[in-house]
Amino acid sequence: MAELTEELSHVKAEEPDVPSNKDVKVYPRDEKPAGGPEHSGTPTVIVDDLHIIYRVYGAASDAERGNAANALLRLVRRQGRPQMREVHAIKGVSFVAHHGDAIGVIGRNGSGKSTLLRAIAGLLPPHSGAVYTDGQPSLLGVNAALMRDLTGERNIVLGCYAMGMKPSQVKEKYSEIVGFSGIGEFVQFPMSTYSSGMGARLRFAIASAKSHDVLLIDEALATGDREFKRKSQERIKLMRQEAGTVFLVAHNLDVIEETCNRVIWLHKGKIKMDGPPKEVLTAYNRV
Numbered sequence: 001m002a003e004l005t006e007e008l009s010h011v012k013a014e015e016p017d018v019p020s021n022k023d024v025k026v027y028p029r030d031e032k033p034a035g036g037p038e039h040s041g042t043p044t045v046i047v048d049d050l051h052i053i054y055r056v057y058g059a060a061s062d063a064e065r066g067n068a069a070n071a072l073l074r075l076v077r078r079q080g081r082p083q084m085r086e087v088h089a090i091k092g093v094s095f096v097a098h099h100g101d102a103i104g105v106i107g108r109n110g111s112g113k114s115t116l117l118r119a120i121a122g123l124l125p126p127h128s129g130a131v132y133t134d135g136q137p138s139l140l141g142v143n144a145a146l147m148r149d150l151t152g153e154r155n156i157v158l159g160c161y162a163m164g165m166k167p168s169q170v171k172e173k174y175s176e177i178v179g180f181s182g183i184g185e186f187v188q189f190p191m192s193t194y195s196s197g198m199g200a201r202l203r204f205a206i207a208s209a210k211s212h213d214v215l216l217i218d219e220a221l222a223t224g225d226r227e228f229k230r231k232s233q234e235r236i237k238l239m240r241q242e243a244g245t246v247f248l249v250a251h252n253l254d255v256i257e258e259t260c261n262r263v264i265w266l267h268k269g270k271i272k273m274d275g276p277p278k279e280v281l282t283a284y285n286r287v
């Protein structure tokens with residue numbers, strides 16, 4: 001900690017101005033995109049007829065796969081342009097999220113949950129359609145990109161800077177982050193020595209040390225133990241009260257039910273249902 005304090009005092013002299021992260025974009029249409037329960041809060045995220053298509057180079061199409069002739073053909077074709085396949089992961093998704101919402105995103109493997117979160121975070125360009133956000137979305141574990149070769153301590157400092165915190169704020173939050181993560185003395189060890197649960201807990205502790213306009217959490221709570229799940233659910237509730245919007249992808253439906261006030265069910269890249277957790281989860285459990 002002494003080393004950390006010294007490091008922070010050096011950095012203070014070069015402390016950059018943190019720009020305002022309000023990024024209000026004007027929604028181009030008068031009407032509201034379809035779906036979702038009624039809300040009185042301000043819209044924070046508007047997803048409008050979003051399509052995301054991945055391009056995979058070097059992949060054989062179905063027609064090309066499967067026999068020796070096709071294999072030979074593929075060998076020959078490799079001399080020319082590589083084959084390209086498209087994966088249409090999000091197919092015309094529209095919804096509006098509001099201040100104070102905690103939205104669970106559920107669906108089978110490959111239904112497009114992570115892709116949707118990455119698109120909201122601005123990490124994937126839409127093929128068509130648009131995502132509008134009021135404020136800076138933060139995708140847990142990516143925005144605060146943690147480095148396996150560095151100690152937990154270093155990652156906390158870098159992660160906090162990456163979220164736009166000032167050195168004085170990092171100093172103030174440091175002990176709280178370590179305490180919340182529950183990693184104890186491992187904070188002095190490189191993250192490569194952590195279990196996946198410890199890494200996820202530290203990521204959550206760092207990301208939730210700051211209130212976010214839009215916080216996107218992808219399965220981070222899945223690896224924590226029961227005590228950590230309880231603590232993180234409480235913190236998500238607190239973040240909602242602090243006017244943020246939280247998106248949560250989790251396969252554990254209990255976590256979704258206890259944490260969220262709304263659930264979006266994705267199926268093969270489309271919204272199958274969008275509404276209160278009880279209704280959506282009951283329908284989801286029936287299939």
Ligand SMILES: Nc1ncnc2c1ncn2[C@@H]1O[C@H](COP(=O)(O)OP(=O)(O)OP(=O)(O)O)[C@@H](O)[C@H]1O
Binds near residue numbers: 055109114
């Ligand atoms: N980087 C990528 N390149 C090509 N295709 C991808 C890529 N990432 C995801 N996909 C494809 O996009 C579709 C949606 O994947 P995505 O990871 O968003 O689903 P998911 O619902 O989060 O799945 P899971 O529950 O297994 O995490 C899948 O068909 C997947 O194979």
